[in-house]
Amino acid sequence: xxxxxxxxxxxxxxxxxxxxxxxxxxxxxxxxxxxxxxxxxxxxxxxxxxxxxxxxxxxxxxxxxxxxxxxxxxxxxxxxxxxxxxxxxxxxxxxxxxxxxxxxxxxxxxxxxxxxxxxxxxxxxxxxxx
Amino acid sequence: xxxxxxxxxxxxxxxxxxxxxxxxxxxxxxxxxxxxxxxxxxxxxxxxxxxxxxxxx
Numbered sequence: 001x002x003x004x005x006x007x008x009x010x011x012x013x014x015x016x017x018x019x020x021x022x023x024x025x026x027x028x029x030x031x032x033x034x035x036x037x038x039x040x041x042x043x044x045x046x047x048x049x050x051x052x053x054x055x056x057x058x059x060x061x062x063x064x065x066x067x068x069x070x071x072x073x074x075x076x077x078x079x080x081x082x083x084x085x086x087x088x089x090x091x092x093x094x095x096x097x098x099x100x101x102x103x104x105x106x107x108x109x110x111x112x113x114x115x116x117x118x119x120x121x122x123x124x125x126x127x128x129x130x
Numbered sequence: 131x132x133x134x135x136x137x138x139x140x141x142x143x144x145x146x147x148x149x150x151x152x153x154x155x156x157x158x159x160x161x162x163x164x165x166x167x168x169x170x171x172x173x174x175x176x177x178x179x180x181x182x183x184x185x186x187x
Contacts, residue, residue: 040151048144055137103137110141114148121152130155 014126021122023080025115028122041118046082048111057104058094059086072105078112142171 021028026041060072076092077083086092092108095101124130150164 036157037151040147044144044147051140099132100137103134103141107141107144110145114145117152118148 014123017126018119018123021119022078022115025080025118028119029125032122032125034125041115045079045111045115045118048107048114049079049082049086052104052107052109052111053086053091055100055104055107056095056098057092057101057106057108058096059083059092059108060105072109075109075112078114078116079108080115083112138175139172142168142175146171 017028017031020031024042025045026038028038029035029041030038059076060069062073063069094104098104121130146164146167149167150160154160154163
């Protein structure tokens with residue numbers, strides 16, 4: 001059944017799968033019936049991102065003049081829809097004076113990076129590698 | 131929510147959980163691998179913290 005997943009997923013479907021898995025963490029796994037894994041990702045990653053915001057973490061802007069800020073911005077973007085929702089609600093300004101500011105940044109950045117890994121894992125599942 | 135140790139444990143929990151679920155398919159293996167990762171994260175942080183303790187900022 002796993003080998004058949006690759007045959008049933010055309011390249012356009014793979015792109016759609018990756019986009020869906022990026023936008024909603026865990027959706028790619030749910031798509032292929034891996035409910036337990038998908039549910040863990042659906043809950044854990046947005047929760048981690050939200051905790052980062054509560055800890056006064058910052059959603060970094062895309063500033064090419066500062067490489068580290070730009071890299072952090074790419075990592076932040078990795079969480080998908082929660083990123084867009086947070087921006088739309090005006091969250092993620094970051095409070096540098098807060099004692100938990102750096103912790104918040106770590107939670108937000110790592111949540112995005114982990115979701116990139118989840119997207120790659122969903123891609124592997126789609127290709128029948130896992 | 132300003133406890134450094136609590137935040138460290140929370141962060142380690144989430145990262146271990148996601149790594150374990152990605153890396154392993156079986157629930158028992160996930161528990162073993164995740165537990166090992168979690169213990170490793172926390173132990174490493176405590177050990178490194180104590181190693182840095184003698185050195186001033």
